[in-house]
Each structure stands twice: as structure tokens, then as C-alpha cells.
Amino acid sequence: xxxxxxxxxxxxxxxxxxxxxxxxxxxxxxxxxxxxxxxxxxxxxxxxxxxxxxxxxxxxxxxxxxxxxxxxxxxxxxxxxxxxxxxxxxxxxxxxxxxxxxxxxxxxxxxxxxxxxxxxxxxxxxxxxxxxxxxxxxxxxxxxxxxxxxxxxxxxxxxxxxxxxxxxxxxxxxxxxxxxxxxxxxxxxxxxxxxxxxxxxxxxxxxxxxxxxxxxxxxxxxxxxxxxxxxxxxxxxxxxxxxxxxxxxxx
Amino acid sequence: xxxxxxxxxxxxxxxxxxxxxxxxxxxxxxxxxxxxxxxxxxxxxxxxxxxxxxxxxxxxxxxxxxxxxxxxxxxxxxxxxxxxxxxxxxxxxxxxxxxxxxxxxxxxxxxxxxxxxxxxxxxxxxxxxxxxxxxxxxxxxxxxxxxxxxxxxxxxxxxxxxxxxxxxxxxxxxxxxxxxxxxxxxxxxxxxxxxxxxxxxxxxxxxxxxxxxxxxxxxxxxxxxxxxxxxxxxxxxxxxxxxxxxxxxxxxxxxxxxxxxxxxxxxxxxxxxxxxxxxxxxxxxxxxxxxxxxxxxxxxxxxxxxxxxxxxxxxxxxxxxxxxxxxxxxxxxxxxxxxxxxxxxxx
Ligand code: SF4
Ligand code: SF4
Ligand code: SF4
Ligand code: SF4
Ligand code: SF4
Numbered sequence: 001x002x003x004x005x006x007x008x009x010x011x012x013x014x015x016x017x018x019x020x021x022x023x024x025x026x027x028x029x030x031x032x033x034x035x036x037x038x039x040x041x042x043x044x045x046x047x048x049x050x051x052x053x054x055x056x057x058x059x060x061x062x063x064x065x066x067x068x069x070x071x072x073x074x075x076x077x078x079x080x081x082x083x084x085x086x087x088x089x090x091x092x093x094x095x096x097x098x099x100x101x102x103x104x105x106x107x108x109x110x111x112x113x114x115x116x117x118x119x120x121x122x123x124x125x126x127x128x129x130x131x132x133x134x135x136x137x138x139x140x141x142x143x144x145x146x147x148x149x150x151x152x153x154x155x156x157x158x159x160x161x162x163x164x165x166x167x168x169x170x171x172x173x174x175x176x177x178x179x180x181x182x183x184x185x186x187x188x189x190x191x192x193x194x195x196x197x198x199x200x201x202x203x204x205x206x207x208x209x210x211x212x213x214x215x216x217x218x219x220x221x222x223x224x225x226x227x228x229x230x231x232x233x234x235x236x237x238x239x240x241x242x243x244x245x246x247x248x249x250x251x
Numbered sequence: 252x253x254x255x256x257x258x259x260x261x262x263x264x265x266x267x268x269x270x271x272x273x274x275x276x277x278x279x280x281x282x283x284x285x286x287x288x289x290x291x292x293x294x295x296x297x298x299x300x301x302x303x304x305x306x307x308x309x310x311x312x313x314x315x316x317x318x319x320x321x322x323x324x325x326x327x328x329x330x331x332x333x334x335x336x337x338x339x340x341x342x343x344x345x346x347x348x349x350x351x352x353x354x355x356x357x358x359x360x361x362x363x364x365x366x367x368x369x370x371x372x373x374x375x376x377x378x379x380x381x382x383x384x385x386x387x388x389x390x391x392x393x394x395x396x397x398x399x400x401x402x403x404x405x406x407x408x409x410x411x412x413x414x415x416x417x418x419x420x421x422x423x424x425x426x427x428x429x430x431x432x433x434x435x436x437x438x439x440x441x442x443x444x445x446x447x448x449x450x451x452x453x454x455x456x457x458x459x460x461x462x463x464x465x466x467x468x469x470x471x472x473x474x475x476x477x478x479x480x481x482x483x484x485x486x487x488x489x490x491x492x493x494x495x496x497x498x499x500x501x502x503x504x505x506x507x508x509x510x511x512x513x514x515x516x517x518x519x520x521x522x523x524x525x526x527x528x529x530x531x532x533x534x535x536x537x538x539x540x541x542x543x544x545x546x547x548x549x550x551x552x553x554x555x556x557x558x559x560x561x562x563x564x565x566x567x568x569x570x571x572x573x574x575x576x577x578x579x580x581x582x583x584x585x586x587x588x589x590x591x592x593x594x595x596x597x598x
Contacts, residue, residue: 002329002331002332002515003329003515004329004334005331005332008515034512034513036514037512037514037515040514041514041515149513150510153511153513165530165531166492166526166529166530167490169493169494170492170493170494170497170526173311173320173494173497173498173578174321174497174524176292176311178290178310179310179494179580181580182284182285182290182310182578183282183284183285184284184285190490191490214491214530215531216491216530216545217490218488218490218491218545220487221487221488221489221490221581222490222580225488225580225581228582
């Protein structure tokens with residue numbers, strides 16, 4: 001199928017998993033109504049959730065998960081050498097994700113807590129860009145498949161993709177949700193990057209900030225207004241630390 | 252203006268008759284906020300019981316029934332060597348029941364921009380022409396300052412406008428189709444007592460305003476106070492979230508993007524409403540941003556409302572509903588900002 005008279009290139013893509021729940025990879029294989037055309041538009045040479053192929057000949061590497069072991073760094077470096085474009089997929093890859101919660105604990109203690117006697121050597125959680133150069137980050141826990149599709153289209157066209165520069169509130173308002181903060185519930189939407197179409201407030205749950213910070217977030221006022229509105233500040237601290245995107249916001 | 256008396260039973264029959272042939276949108280309670288105040292939205296209703304005409308205000312304005320947040324301006328189908336474009340201006344007729352005077356004033360502002368100015372919007376015109384408006388008088392809402400802007404009464408821009416006189420409505424008729432609609436039920440001529448009750452009702456409403464905003468000489472004041480600390484104070488609070496412009500009945504700014512289907516066979520040109528408070532509102536090709544600071548963006552929002560619009564259309568764009576003030580998490584609201592600017596000159 002041609003698009004505007006030109007047959008689109010089919011970029012060779014490899015998908016690789018590191019530390020994470022693999023939910024983002026599942027998302028890539030999700031949205032059945034367009035899954036066929038999505039897989040037709042690209043040439044998957046390595047993706048253990050959809051194919052047995054394990055090639056190293058890819059232009060674009062999609063990285064799911066974060067770094068939490070030394071051997072992962074070595075594997076990631078090889079992928080970086082092979083790939084022309086390296087994309088961090090999801091909040092774990094972009095800023096550590098839920099795994100980052102471990103970084104405030106003592107490493108040995110955290111290991112014992114999780115593995116008990118089967119102690120495993122692990123590192124403090126790192127995002128992908130803390131280990132290798134990253135060309136693009138797609139935040140979200142999990143990523144939105146609709147957004148991934150648009151990004152893949154831009155990779156095919158070789159046109160820069162522009163993420164929305166607004167916080168979650170804009171899309172939240174645009175689907176007529178009643179503001180959770182107005183209902184007296186905590187919501188991180190006003191400091192979190194939009195583009196997810198605000199499913200959480202629409203479903204009756206404040207935003208947890210899974211997409212990380214919006215451009216130019218106003219933390220000072222956000223913290224002040226949360227306090228003024230009588231929000232539970234302990235809960236606020238937990239939310240800000242949940243997905244790892246707001247590290248350092250609370251001193 | 253033609254006036255008639257419409258008893259409430261007949262009004263109910265009128266609305267129930269209308270529901271059989273057109274979509275009726277009306278204020279409906281959707282929940283309560285943290286302070287226990289009811290929250291209303293304008294929503295399609297299918298029974299008279301769902302309608303709550305005693306509502307104070309709505310979280311969202313009714314503008315999205317005329318300029319939707321998201322709208323396909325054009326749809327495309329791509330063939331191998333060619334493509335087709337389809338544009339849709341036909342909209343199903345609809346009745347919006349229960350609009351307050353400020354919101355009808357808001358539509359009149361939008362009319363000026365989207366019908367009567369240099370670039371009329373066929374999408375807006377089609378929806379406006381196909382929407383029957385039945386307005387209603389009401390007690391002032393919390394924080395509303397429509398009386399300061401003269402938008403608390405309307406003499407046009409609707410089909411019917413109701414004032415509650417207890418068992419009956421004093422009904423103003425402003426269009427042929429309003430007249431025809433009203434003829435479907437029993438109405439009565441206005442008697443002296445009706446006129447007296449109507450004027451009393453209007454006076455009660457007019458005396459009930461508690462929010463006072465001094466808009467005297469505001470366009471010039473804004474020019475004089477361009478560097479005021481008032482902007483710095485409120486600008487530092489702004490989260491650049493754009494919620495104010497989304498709920499505002501008269502904000503119409505938008506962006507356009509193209510969406511292509513994953514099989515490359517079709518596409519759409521999508522319009523999305525935007526806000527001048529958002530970070531990249533004044534960012535141009537090449538990346539330069541003319542308004543990188545939240546303070547500047549907030550200031551220009553007020554300048555468009557109360558100065559720029561006045562220069563072009565002879566009245567402020569703002570109709571004083573205070574929806575922006577109510578929705579703003581940071582508490583940024585026109586009565587406080589305008590009040591502080593006025594106080595600034597007195598210092
Ligand atoms: S619910 Fe959250 S995202 Fe939605 S408008 Fe309120 S603060 Fe913003
Ligand atoms: S609303 Fe917040 S938590 Fe929910 S998907 Fe969007 S960014 Fe993530
Ligand atoms: S004024 Fe309030 S609602 Fe408007 S963008 Fe700023 S913080 Fe958001
Ligand atoms: S600027 Fe605020 S008060 Fe004025 S019309 Fe818009 S939402 Fe209402
Ligand atoms: S410039 Fe701002 S205030 Fe004016 S219409 Fe656009 S969003 Fe509303």
C-alpha cells in the first residue's frame with residue numbers, strides 16, 4: 001500500500017526487555033483492531049512476545065524495562081551499537097518506573113527482603129539514558145499503544161515526533177471529567193505530561209503521574225495548593241515516588 | 252420582543268414534545284464536590300426528570316456543543332496514486348435548554364468571531380443555526396460577576412428565554428422557530444400582574460449579587476498596569492494547565508494536526524481546542540517561544556479577555572461566569588486579579 005504515492009519504508013525493529021513487568025511489550029502486541037496493519041508497517045526481527053526470530057539486523061531498538069543488573073548494561077551496550085535509533089519504551093525505561101522505589105533503600109536490605117536466601121546481585125535502578133544514549137523516550141505505565149502507533153508512523157516517515165506539551169489536565173477537561181481535586185482527591189495531572197488521554201481521572205481515580213513531569217511543571221505551587229486543599233501529604237509523597245518520574249521534587 | 256406566559260405543566264409538555272424529534276441538552280446533576288455542592292453538566296437528556304433547571308452553574312460551559320474540544324475538520328481516503336477529501340457540515344438539530352444569560356452572551360461573542368468576522372467558520376455556523384436555545388433566568392452564582400459586564404441580561408441570541416414566576420414562566424420569544432415551538436402548547440397573553448411579577452423577579456436577581464468587580468476603564472488600566480506586580484504574584488501560581496480556557500464559554504483557540512490510519516489508507520485533519528496558558532502556545536516554527544513564562548501567558552489571557560477583544564468587538568470577551576476561577580487549582584480568578592489591578596491605581 002502506498003501512502004501519498006510513495007511506498008512507506010518498513011523499518012527493521014527489535015524489541016528487547018530488561019527489568020520490568022513486560023507490560024509495555026504486551027501493549028505493543030495489543031489493540032487488535034490495528035495490530036495487523038501495525039505489524040505490516042514494520043519488519044520485526046527480534047521480539048520474543050510475537051516472534052521466534054532473534055536477529056541482530058535492526059534499525060530501531062525498542063527497549064522495555066530499566067537497568068538493575070550489571071550484565072544488563074553489557075547487553076544494552078551491544079544493542080546500542082547495532083541500532084541506528086534507540087527508543088526507551090515506558091516509564092521503567094524512561095526514568096526507572098516503580099523499580100526506582102528501591103533507590104531510597106539500602107541495597108543489601110532490599111535484596112534480602114525480595115530474594116531472602118536466594119540472594120541476587122543487583123544494582124540501584126537506572127533508566128536507559130543513565131546507561132546509554134537514548135534517541136527517544138515514550139513515557140507511560142504502560143505506554144499508550146495509540147501513541148506508539150503515531151511514533152512508529154513518524155519513524156517510517158522519518159519526521160520528528162512531537163509529544164504533547166501540555167499536562168494531563170487538558171485532555172482530562174476535554175473528556176468532561178469532573179476534577180478529582182474538586183472532589184477532594186489527590187491528582188498529579190497538573191504536573192504530569194499529557195498524551196495518555198487522561199484515563200485515570202475519567203475512571204474516577206486521580207492521576208498517579210505515570211508519564212512523568214509535564215514540560216515546565218510548577219512544583220512549588222502544586223505542593224502549596226495540595227496543602228491548602230488539605231490533601232494527605234504522606235500520600236502525595238508516595239504518589240510522587242511511585243513511578244520514579246518525580247525524583248527530587250520532595251526534598 | 253414578544254412575551255407570553257407559559258404555565259409549568261405546559262412547559263413540561265413542550266419539552267417532552269421536543270424530545271421526540273430533537274436531541275435535548277440540559278443541565279443535569281453529575282455529583283457533588285468536596286464541599287457538598289452539586290456539580291452540573293450540560294448533557295443530553297431523554298426524560299424531563301433528569302433536568303435540573305434550579306442548577307447554579309455548570310463545571311463546563313455549553314460551548315463544546317458549538318466548538319467541540321476535538322473535531323474532524325476533514326477526512327481523507329488515500330488511493331495508490333490519488334486521494335479524496337470529505338468535509339461534513341451537516342449536523343443533527345438540537346435543543347439546548349436552560350442556558351443562563353451569561354452563556355447566551357458567550358455565544359453572542361463567539362458569533363462575532365466565528366460568524367461575523369473575516370473568517371466565518373462553516374462548522375460553527377451549521378451548529379449554531381441547527382441549535383434551538385431556550386434560556387432561563389436564575390439567582391446569581393457564586394463568584395459570578397456577569398452584572399458588572401452587563402451579560403446578566405440578554406435580549407437576543409436565543410429562541411426562548413424563561414423567567415420563573417413560581418407556577419409559570421414569563422417567556423421572551425426571539426425567533427420564528429421559538430414562536431412556532433411555543434405554539435405547540437397552550438400559552439397566555441401577558442397581564443399586568445405578570446409584568447409586575449416579572450420585574451420584581453428581575454429586581455430580586457439584580458439585588459442578589461455578592462461579587463463586585465469594578466471593570467471601570469479596564470482596557471486602559473490594563474495598559475497602564477502592564478508591568479504590575481499583580482501579574483508576577485498570580486503568574487507564579489499558574490500551573491500552565493489550560494483548564495481555564497477549556498471551561499471558558501468564549502475561548503476558541505485551537506491547534507490542528509493530521510492523523511493517519513495505521514494501514515495508511517485514510518486520515519483526518521483534527522482540530523483540538525487549546526489555551527494561551529499552555530507552555531507552547533506562542534512557540535513558532537523554528538522553536539522560538541514568544542511567551543516562555545507562565546506570568547506572561549497568564550497576563551495575555553487577561554489582555555485578550557478584557558482589552559484586545561474590546562478593541563476589535565467593542566466589548567470584553569469575558570462574560571463573567573467565573574468558571575475559570577472555580578476550575579483553577581491555583582485559585583487564579585478574575586474578581587481577585589481585576590480587583591487587585593484596580594487597587595494598584597489607588598495606591
Ligand atoms: S482531575 Fe486531575 S487531571 Fe483532571 S483536571 Fe483535575 S487535576 Fe487535572
Ligand atoms: S492519568 Fe496519569 S497515571 Fe493515568 S495514564 Fe495518564 S499519566 Fe498515567
Ligand atoms: S490560570 Fe489556573 S486554570 Fe488557567 S492555566 Fe493557570 S493554573 Fe491552569
Ligand atoms: S474568562 Fe473566566 S469568567 Fe470570563 S467568561 Fe471565561 S471562564 Fe467566564
Ligand atoms: S487567546 Fe487565550 S483567552 Fe483568548 S481565546 Fe485564546 S485561549 Fe482564550
